[in-house]
Amino acid sequence: MTTDTTTDTVEHTTTSSSPTGVARCEALEDQSEPYTVHGVAIGANEVTYGKNGPKFWPDTALQAAVQSLVGVPLNKNHDDKTVESVVGEVVDAGFEPGIGIVFEAEIDDEELATKVARGRLEVSVHALHGDGGRTSEGEVIVEDVRFLDLSLVPRGGSPSNYVEAGEHTSEVLASLSVSDVDAILATSGSDSTSTMTDDNTDDIEPDDEEAEVEADTESDETGEAEVEADDESEKTEEATVEADDESEATGEAELEGDELLDEIATLRSQNQELRNELQSVRLEYASQLSEDTAFEAEMLAEKFSFDELREAFDEAEASLITSNDDETSEATPAPQTGGDGDAELSTGDDTESDAEIAELKSKIEQYDSMGWDAAKGDAEQRLSELQA
Numbered sequence: 476m477t478t479d480t481t482t483d484t485v486e487h488t489t490t491s492s493s494p495t496g497v498a499r500c501e502a503l504e505d506q507s508e509p510y511t512v513h514g515v516a517i518g519a520n521e522v523t524y525g526k527n528g529p530k531f532w533p534d535t536a537l538q539a540a541v542q543s544l545v546g547v548p549l550n551k552n553h554d555d556k557t558v559e560s561v562v563g564e565v566v567d568a569g570f571e572p573g574i575g576i577v578f579e580a581e582i583d584d585e586e587l588a589t590k591v592a593r594g595r596l597e598v599s600v601h602a603l604h605g606d607g608g609r610t611s612e613g614e615v616i617v618e619d620v621r622f623l624d625l626s627l628v629p630r631g632g633s634p635s636n637y638v639e640a641g642e643h644t645s646e647v648l649a650s651l652s653v654s655d656v657d658a659i660l661a662t663s664g665s666d667s668t669s670t671m672t673d674d675n676t677d678d679i680e681p682d683d684e685e686a687e688v689e690a691d692t693e694s695d696e697t698g699e700a701e702v703e704a705d706d707e708s709e710k711t712e713e714a715t716v717e718a719d720d721e722s723e724a725t726g727e728a729e730l731e732g733d734e735l736l737d738e739i740a741t742l743r744s745q746n747q748e749l750r751n752e753l754q755s756v757r758l759e760y761a762s763q764l765s766e767d768t769a770f771e772a773e774m775l776a777e778k779f780s781f782d783e784l785r786e787a788f789d790e791a792e793a794s795l796i797t798s799n800d801d802e803t804s805e806a807t808p809a810p811q812t813g814g815d816g817d818a819e820l821s822t823g824d825d826t827e828s829d830a831e832i833a834e835l836k837s838k839i840e841q842y843d844s845m846g847w848d849a850a851k852g853d854a855e856q857r858l859s860e861l862q863a
Contacts, residue, residue: 503588513642514578516600517635518574518635518636519537519572521633523632528614529615530615543622546564549624550625553624555601555624565580566579569645571645575633579642580638596629600633601624602617602620604619758773760781763788763791787841831861
């Protein structure tokens, strides 16, 4: 029975049959497998509420897509992954103005057909669609709809949906000939394999209100089954976003890696320049310290570190300055007085010998502090000769 409430919405009510005690449902007495059922798959100009948010289904979009529903599988609980979930097929569909998409389907399972006959199940569509913008209330306006399957569920997402036992009396279904239905089935069958993998799918699911469903053998399984198609769509979108993020991260990492390699190469070049400069200074220190000794500059540079050579050079330089001051002081002759009052300056060999002795003593101290035993021994031997 139907009751018109508005121009665009039709309210459907069904009378539930009370248990009769008969083993087989009375509505199926005259039928055998497959069992014919009919109903409304989705109402025109309705808003549905699913995991992807509210969506508005214009009558024009549904009318254009109605024939894609013909020939799709009739599943249980939106499960399109297992053969056990397929329980029948939609054999006819049409668009009825002011109501929406009406359909006829066949069910192979007598138990499910019995539940349909007793008014315990509803239907929900699984569809591909485009984004046609937003309504003033923010709902997505669907367009370019293509149906993938129709599912039997405890509670459908479309407010106007229903399913009942028996054939549909709508003239929009009766107007189709057998050849028309066969052609639609053939067309839908050829398209179905390519559309099942598209990402932009939509399962129309109920809102958050809890539906009271009589206990039966499948009541424990229906809770999660209705959301699987939306979950897979969301996972596919998330995987696409993650793949794009990983691609961008890889590009950034490669760029940063190239920059780091260039910076490392620059630092290595600067480090080598500093090493060369340090070695040059070490050789210069060693060359200065090796003068008047039996050592080569390269040997001193190899034996001592830069800091040791610099310290020794500074000490030697300071020692030489002190030695030169002493030489200057010693070279200045002390005035002497004679019988005639004339001053005489001592500039003989004794003065030169004293200067060399002072220089040798300075070098001996220097060689001793540097640990140059051989050079120190030579200097001490020369000092002994001068002092003999």
